[in-house]
Amino acid sequence: MTMKKYIANITFLLLTCLVWAGCELEDPELGLPPTTEQVTFSHTYDTDNPNIVHFKSTAPGFKAVWDFGNGNTAEGTDVDGAFPLQGDYTVKLTIYTSSGSASNTKTINIAKTNPLMLDREDYNFLTGGANQLEGKTWVFSPVGPMNFGGQVANGGNNWWSQPLSEQFDCMKDDEYTFSLAGFKYVNNSKGAMWGINNGQENQCVPQPATPVASTWSLYQENGKTMLSVSNGETIAWDDNAGVYEVMELSENRLHIRKVCCNGDGVRNYVLVPKGFTPPVVQKPFKVVDINDNFDEVGNFTWSLDKALFNESFDNPAQIGINTSDKVARYTKSAGQANEFANVSIDLGYRIDLSQRHVFKLKVFMPSFNDYTTMGGAEDWAVKTLQKQVAIKLQNSLLGGNAFTTQAEVVQKVTQLDQWVELTFDFSSVSTRTDFDKIVVQIGGEGHFNPGIFYLDDFRLMP
Known part of the structure; x- marks a missing residue:
């Protein structure tokens, strides 16, 4: 038989096995999955400290994982387990082969507690x-x-x-x-x-x-x-x-x-x-620049609370006072879960307002938002989407009660579909020394109405 005919016959037999499943081909590389009986290991007590136990896997496989029954685990063929306390421990070894895995256990006894190990x-x-x-x-x-x-x-x-x-x-x-x-x-x-x-x-x-x-x-x-x-x-x-x-x-x-x-x-x-009163650690008190023009990385990080905030959005209207390429898109989604949506800045320090206390930003309010429909809202809230921007200064140490001592400035926007610049003057609280968080909220709060807005050039004026 020529080599060409021999190869052709072998190919025919292989195809016949695959199509008709009439024969079985064994892969010697895979073999059979391991059994529990194959998972064997030995253990010996350390001669200097019998609370240390040396374990050795005598099972096949490329990986051995141990659970010592005391909350600790290890991986490897030869491992050590530490058992400070007297008692019986169920040690489990799991081996992994190319065909699967199997486990087996053995109970070991620790005769005495070793207080030095504790x-x-x-x-x-x-x-x-x-x-x-x-x-x-x-x-x-x-x-x-x-x-x-x-x-x-x-x-x-x-x-x-x-x-x-x-x-x-x-x-x-x-x-x-x-x-x-x-x-x-x-x-x-x-x-x-x-x-x-x-x-x-x-x-x-x-x-x-x-x-x-x-x-x-x-x-x-x-x-x-x-x-x-x-x-x-x-x-x-x-x-x-x-x-x-x-x-x-x-x-x-x-x-x-x-x-x-x-x-x-x-x-x-x-x-x-119990009985310990943790000290309240004051953050440092600083005069620091605060700015983000969204074309470049700002000198702080925005945190999101329900609001969706894209910090690198193509300027939807490169006209008037703002022709920059990138701005931030601020989205307040519909629903009660989003009634207090905002973005904020956790400063990491207490802001010194004695010399600089005026924030400015540019905002673009689209006319496609629905500012007239009265949707769901809290009893105390205005029930429509508001054409406004609020900046709030808070003390983050008060957690969820930070709003109770916050200082807030709200600016209304009367011009839609164009960029306007707003000024927020906090001179009335310039002697306060507890503000370490800045909150920016657009569209009002307490109502369940959605809105999309654009923000740019946020800064604390020098």
């Missing part, structure tokens, strides 16, 4: 350490800020950041105790906890009179420090998922966060030791 800075911060075996009790920080649904993209830093005084009553008396002895965790929420009740969010959820026995664990996962509590217990929000990323842990501050809202939001919680 003398860690993070453990001591969280629990009070070996000299405070009754544990350390944490409560929500009275000055916050806490956050209950901010966007993942900006870490939850939006208007939901509020002090404890603005939260649900059932949150205000919550206490959470972490003990080094037995890694015990107690959720003492005094009868009710904020969360989901009967499918409804943001409810005070009844809790057992006797706290559920639970434990805590601090561990590393994907480069992050994680805090978990067991047995369906939680911190702050009752959702039966008590795993949190630790953003900060010090003697007097515990900041934890978790992704929520089907992956679209982030919840942040700030706690302090």
Whole structure:
């Protein structure tokens, strides 16, 4: 048989197998998926410290992942596990091959507690350490800020950041105790906890009179420090998922966060030791330039609260006093959820208005907006879209109550379909030293009507 005929016959056989499924072709590279019986490993106790256990995978595969049963994990063929506390631990090894994965477990016994291994800075911060075996009790920080649904993209830093005084009553008396002895965790929420009740969010959820026995664990996962509590217990929000990323842990501050809202939001919680009053740290007091012409990057960052804001939009009308290429498009969407839409500037310092207290901006109000229809609105609000721009200076330390001490200047716009320049004079509050936030709101507030506007050349005049 010639080589050409041989290749032709082989090709015919392959095509016949594929079309008629009349034969099976084995791929020696893939093989069969691993079985539980193939997942084997050995362990030996460290000769100097039997609370350190050396594990070695004797299973096939290109990847070995370990769960030590104490909240800690590792990856690799040869790994070490640390077990400070006496007890039995179920260690699970999962192996991965080119054909799949499989797991198996083994129970190891730690004969004695090693107190020296518990003398860690993070453990001591969280629990009070070996000299405070009754544990350390944490409560929500009275000055916050806490956050209950901010966007993942900006870490939850939006208007939901509020002090404890603005939260649900059932949150205000919550206490959470972490003990080094037995890694015990107690959720003492005094009868009710904020969360989901009967499918409804943001409810005070009844809790057992006797706290559920639970434990805590601090561990590393994907480069992050994680805090978990067991047995369906939680911190702050009752959702039966008590795993949190630790953003900060010090003697007097515990900041934890978790992704929520089907992956679209982030919840942040700030706690302090019971009886500790956190100091209010004043921001520096500065005279600083503030400007953004939208053709170039401004010297601050805009934050959005419900308003849609395109900071690099083609100028819709390069006429009159504004022939620049780029402007900002500000959109207030319809609906009650957007009745207070605005954009703002979190300065990071307290603004000194004693020498400069006049803001200016250019605005273009299109005639295609509906300024006459009376839509839904709050009882106190004007029920139509307003031809106006408001600038508000606020103290962000007041959180959701910042509006109660704000200074506001509102300018009406009488000319549509052309650029006009507005001036906002805050000389009447030039001696105030608490403003660290600037809010810009177009179209009014308290009503549910939509509108589109254009903004340019925002600046604090020298």
